[in-house]
Amino acid sequence: MSFQAPKGTFDWMPPRSELALAVRDAMSAPVRRAGYGYVETPTFEDTALFARGVGESTDIVSKEMYTFEDKGGRSITLRPEGTASTVRAVLQHGLQNGPLPAKVWYSGSFFRYERAQKGRYRHFSQVGAEALGVEDPALDAELIQLAAEGFASLGLTGVRLLLNSLGCAACRPAYRAALQDFLRALDLDDATRARVELNPLRVLDDKRPEVRAQLGGAPLVTDHLCEACKGYHEEVRSLLTDAGVAFADDPRLVRGLDYYTRTTFEFVHDGLGSQSAVGGGGRYDGLSEMIGGPPLPGVGWAIGVDRTVLALEAEGLAAPRSSGGVQVYGVALGDEARRLLFSLLIELRRAGVTADMAFGGKGLKGAMKGADRSGATYAVIIGERDLAAGAAQVKDLASGEQAAVPLAEIVTTLKERLTQ
RNA sequence: GUGGGUGUAGCUCAGUUGGCAGAGCGCCAGGUUGUGGUCCUGGAUGUCGUGGGUUCAAGUCCCAUCACUCACCCCA
Incomplete structure (x- = not known):
């Protein structure tokens, strides 16, 4: 047989495939119990949706998209993430005119053109949840708690929650400028210098020791938050604490996508090879407007199914369940x-x-x-x-x-x- | 895009200074024509990743190429 799965992809095969199903079920069950409705959007969208929604400055858009022209001459892109599509669908169907928040969840395949390695493939699977139309710290806290609940229901004990706030349109520009001033003075390579101008926050996420070493005195978002953001963040933290959700404040936590504001979080695990995140998300109050919609705040997350399976295996929780067996x-x-x-x-x-x-x-x-x-x-x-x-x-x-x-x-x- | 490692049976892998392609597991059949697991016996399965080169002779040496894999970058 001369065919094999395309470069950078892999097949889920029995009995291991049972784990992928178990993860999808476990992560979606809590959100369904919390009133989130299922949405299914196309696997591909108008390229411009991602370019504008995810952000031109991100690596995802600048070099990782599967983009092609269809027979009608339209530029089409296989979705690299789920939030932009979900917001587009919500707006298209007018859910913002109905009861708010509009709470939805999804599960499916996503695509990024990258060099594959453990826990990172060109085709991967996520379960995601989004709540739109309301700016309420309780909503941020609810979503985070639901994800934590999902991981716990799988028996995972090594998943840690990192929490941060990225500020809003009012306070982020000042912070961004302060950070840029700091970063411009550092000794960085050309690619990183370019990033300083385009998306300075992401430089904080650099894993290279020579970069890390210089970031010691970098200004932190937490010190630049406006009163509104500070109060909002405190409320999220306090609700999580009351709910018994353990988290660690990480003022360096930034995310790769442009649309995040305020609450930002990541669920990390040590069993994923060189990757660390099993899931992540945050608030994205400006996304709707970026794609031409009305002001519509939102918060959500996506969990990597494949990575969560790796986490299960790393914790020895991959016991062969009923893998298609019969009685x-x-x-x-x-x-x-x-x-x-x-x-x-x-x-x-x-x-x-x-x-x-x-x-x-x-x-x-x-x-x-x-x-x-x-x-x-x-x-x-x-x-x-x-x-x-x-x-x-x-x-x-x-x-x-x-x-x-x-x-x-x-x-x-x-x-x-x-x-x- | 960059760097390291690895490509031999379905799987895990061995293969010496270049000299007939191997093992374990799995699979199939028989031992047992109405009974599985354990045991015994037998059997099938290979483009040695691919292409070229050196050589009387290449799985082995050389060159190229592809794939897989791990890592960087980035991210779920």
Whole structure:
């Protein structure tokens, strides 16, 4: 076979793929319980939506987008993140005119053209949640708590929450200018100098030791927040504390996207290779206007499904759950028995019992081998003799005990035994 | 975009100074024609990543290339 998954991508295959499903379920369950509705937007959008929404100055837009021209000459981009699309959909359908906040969540694939490494691929999967139309610290706190709840429900104990505030349109410009003054005086390479002019906050996030060493005396956002931002941030912190959500203040925490204001947070984990974030988000009060909408404050997060699976594995929580396994495995001898077994399995499944059978005309030995490997608790064996007796052999695969059960009682018997 | 490492069976890998392509696991079959796991026996599976070069002879040496992987940058 000459094909393989495209460069920088990978396949989720059983049994490991069960973990990806478990993460999606675990992260979405809390938000669903909190009244967030499911939205599904196209996997691609007008390129300009991301250019304006995510920000021209970001690496995502400047070099990591999968952009192409469609047959109608439109510039199309595979979504590199979920917030811009979600806000676009909310505005397009007028949710901002309905009850606020508009609370929505999503789950899907995202794309960034990057060199792959552990925890970072060209195709990745996120679960996200957004609350739009209301500026209320309780909403920021709710979202953060819901994500923390999701991680906890997976059994993860190594996820840490970092919290910061980036200020607002009133106080950020002054801070930005102060930071630029500081950064311009440093000894930096050309790329970083350019970043100082475009997006100085991101320089604080540089991991290189030679850069880090110079950032010691950098002005911090927290010292430049206006009264409104300070009060807002204090309220978020206090609500989180009351809710029992542990967090660490990190005045250096910035995010890669241009639209963030005020509350910014990141969930980090140490088991992700060189990556650190399993999820992150924040408030983005100016995003709607950036993409041509009315003023519409918002707050949200996205959790990396693949990275969360890595975190699970790093914590030894990747125990093989029921990976597509079944409870009952059918083995038939002869065509007539096989037809009967086929129908019996359908009945079992309708009764809520998971069931599989031997396919491909294997002999009894081979079929029993299949029963063993399926991980089933019981095998149901039907041969000519059983057929004549109107019964089937029900075998406990762990103990090896086997007994004939009348065909009419098979479903109820198995269901009973399995729910004990 | 930059740098390091690795490419041999489905998987994990061995392969000596260049000399017949290997092991374990898995898979299939039989031992047991109505019974799985353990055990025994047998079997199938290879573009040695790809292309070129050196050589009587290349998995092994040389060059190029591709892929994977880890890291930088950046981010979920």
